[in-house]
Amino acid sequence: MPRDPRRAAPAADPVGGAGPGKAGGLEPAAALLELDSIAVGIVAGDAMAKRAPVDVLHAGTVHPGRYLVLVGGAVADVEEALAAGCEAGEGSVLDAVLLPAVDPQVVAALRGERLPGRGESLGVVETTTVASVIDAADAGAKGARVRVLELRIADDLGGKAYVLFDGSVADVEAAVEHALARVAESNRPEGRAAGRVVAQLHATMRANLEADARFAPLVRGRG
Numbered sequence: 128m129p130r131d132p133r134r135a136a137p138a139a140d141p142v143g144g145a146g147p148g149k150a151g152g153l154e155p156a157a158a159l160l161e162l163d164s165i166a167v168g169i170v171a172g173d174a175m176a177k178r179a180p181v182d183v184l185h186a187g188t189v190h191p192g193r194y195l196v197l198v199g200g201a202v203a204d205v206e207e208a209l210a211a212g213c214e215a216g217e218g219s220v221l222d223a224v225l226l227p228a229v230d231p232q233v234v235a236a237l238r239g240e241r242l243p244g245r246g247e248s249l250g251v252v253e254t255t256t257v258a259s260v261i262d263a264a265d266a267g268a269k270g271a272r273v274r275v276l277e278l279r280i281a282d283d284l285g286g287k288a289y290v291l292f293d294g295s296v297a298d299v300e301a302a303v304e305h306a307l308a309r310v311a312e313s314n315r316p317e318g319r320a321a322g323r324v325v326a327q328l329h330a331t332m333r334a335n336l337e338a339d340a341r342f343a344p345l346v347r348g349r350g
Contacts (some may be wrong), residue, residue, distance in 0.1 A: 153199030153237070157229040158209040160196045161258045164219040168194025171216035178211035179204040189281035193221065197237070202227045203215060210314035222258035222318045230268040233261060236278035236290070244276055244333055250292035250299040252306045254321040257281050259318030260288035263306035270305030271298040283341055291336070296326050 160175070162168040165188055172186040175196055182200035189195055198208045209225055226233075252267065254260040257280045268275050273294035280288040292302045303322040310320040325332075 138270060144234065153229055153234045154231070155229070156202040156227045156321040157197070157199040157234070157261075158205045158225045159198075159223065159258050160209060160212040160216065160220065161222045161256055162194045162196075162216050163192070163221050163287050164216075164243075165194045166194065167216050171212040171219075172196040174215035175208040175212040178310040179207035184208075189257065189286075189316065190259035190283065191286050193257075193281065193286060195281075199229075215268070222256040222315055224262045226262070226265050229276075230265050232268045232275040233278070234263045236275050237261070241277045241337075242274060242293070243337055244291075244293045246274070246294040246299070248294065248296045248299045248326045249276075249326055249328045249333075249336075250294075250303040250306075250322065250324050251289060252292075252303055252320055253287060253289040254310060254318055254320045255287055256315070256318040258287050259310050259313075259315060259320060260290055260336040262313065262318075263310050263320055264290040266309035267292055267306035271301035271337045273293065273302040274325055274347070275296050277336075277340075279340065300324050 160171060161208055162171060172184070175236065176184050181198040181204050184198050186196040196212055202233055209223060213220055213223060213248050250273070252263045254263060260278065260280060264275055264278055267273060271291040271294065276291040276293050278290050292299050300331065303324055307322050310318055
């Protein structure tokens with residue numbers, strides 16, 4: 128009997144609302160497909176929804192004219208959905224990531240959670256694709272005792288993305304190393320990464336990051 132694609136329909140809160148302990152429906156597995164065509168992206172998202180009964184399907188545009196499809200649910204269903212999306216999006220797929228056991232901190236960051244820093248140091252990993260930064264964030268969170276402070280993706284970044292790690296110097300260094308290694312080992316044609324560790328981040332810089340990482344000129348809003 129064919130699977131019912133209606134189970135893939137998103138809820139009002141596509142990444143949340145799955146109940147306690149479900150981490151927004153993205154556990155145990157999550158996958159993201161990133162395409163350079165909006166039209167093809169819609170076709171790919173439709174193919175993913177029809178192929179397997181994923182618990183979460185959230186799709187939409189990001190700068191600069193890219194299309195993202197995020198799915199979550201059982202490992203086998205997510206694998207099937209991603210395979211369908213890659214097939215339907217052939218020629219327009221920029222990057223993709225499959226995380227069979229996604230870290231809950233990454234799920235929270237994808238939902239827009241931002242945490243204040245409180246550790247000795249800050250780690251920054253910047254990538255050229257959204258799929259790569261999700262992979263990097265997951266590797267860093269699993270590879271060291273760090274907190275994922277924020278995940279910024281694509282919009283107002285020219286398609287780039289970055290993740291911030293917080294913790295002791297040694298742990299943040301380890302997280303950044305794991306994150307960079309994960310992206311490098313994936314041999315992504317489009318996804319590349321760079322990382323830095325800042326020990327004892329200055330209070331003024333921390334305040335700027337926590338307020339709004341985007342540059343807002345002091346004269347903005349003056350008449």
